[in-house]
Amino acid sequence: DTEVTQTPKHLVMGMTNKKSLKCEQHMGHRAMYWYKQKAKKPPELMFVYSYEKLSINESVPSRFSPECPNSSLLNLHLHALQPEDSALYLCASSQAKIKLGATGTYGYTFGSGTRLTVV
Amino acid sequence: LAKTTQPISMDSYEGQEVNITCSHNNIATNDYITWYQQFPSQGPRFIIQGYKTKVTNEVASLFIPADRKSSTLSLPRVSLSDTAVYYCLVGVFTGYSSASKIIFGSGTRLSIRP
Numbered sequence: 326d327t328e329v330t331q332t333p334k335h336l337v338m339g340m341t342n343k344k345s346l347k348c349e350q351h352m353g354h355r356a357m358y359w360y361k362q363k364a365k366k367p368p369e370l371m372f373v374y375s376y377e378k379l380s381i382n383e384s385v386p387s388r389f390s391p392e393c394p395n396s397s398l399l400n401l402h403l404h405a406l407q408p409e410d411s412a413l414y415l416c417a418s419s420q421a422k423i424k425l426g427a428t429g430t431y432g433y434t435f436g437s438g439t440r441l442t443v444v
Numbered sequence: 445l446a447k448t449t450q451p452i453s454m455d456s457y458e459g460q461e462v463n464i465t466c467s468h469n470n471i472a473t474n475d476y477i478t479w480y481q482q483f484p485s486q487g488p489r490f491i492i493q494g495y496k497t498k499v500t501n502e503v504a505s506l507f508i509p510a511d512r513k514s515s516t517l518s519l520p521r522v523s524l525s526d527t528a529v530y531y532c533l534v535g536v537f538t539g540y541s542s543a544s545k546i547i548f549g550s551g552t553r554l555s556i557r558p
Binding site for chain 2 (some may be wrong): 331360367368369370413415417427432433434435436437438440
């Protein structure tokens with residue numbers, strides 16, 4: 326299995342709702358990421374998990390709450406979002422250890438994203 | 445953090461070879477150079493990765509000069525389906541907090557015409 330699966334593909338939520346985005350991978354990757362992408366802009370890093378622990382939080386507002394319950398799953402809990410949070414939310418995974426000079430391919434594998442609309 | 449600079453947009457025609465150059469002057473010793481392709485409303489898709497010299501796979505070639513301060517993605521004989529945004533990323537793709545964070549640059553919007 327060489328895929329990152331994100332659900333749901335589309336989500337519409339009100340500003341008072343609580344919802345969650347889910348990301349799953351079975352490639353044995355121990356680093357997982359959340360990115361946010363607005364239209365015609367590059368993806369922006371939000372969170373990084375390494376070995377199920379949060380290692381990077383790019384000063385994301387607390388209305389976004391990440392969770393990594395196990396090595397295959399990554400969730401993003403959403404609460405009290407604003408319309409400007411509407412975007413494509415991308416999950417990615419990668420290996421967590423790379424030996425310098427090692428041969429092979431080391432990069433992110435991205436999911437197809439969740440298109441979030443906040444109304 | 446290694447910052448990348450690419451042309452904002454490029455146009456070409458079907459059947460032509462397209463070369464997209466990326467500048468990354470402050471690349472670190474451990475950094476890999478990786479190119480991604482993204483279609484609208486989809487996640488970026490890995491194209492090719494290299495550390496030095498030349499790498500070729502079934503879809504593209506990547507040329508990296510000895511100083512590694514730039515790289516060139518070469519797409520042979522493009523088709524309409526190659527119309528997409530292409531991102532050059534530089535860094536170490538791990539989740540370590542001490543490792544380079546992978547930051548996307550603006551990317552190159554490639555348009556292929558019949």
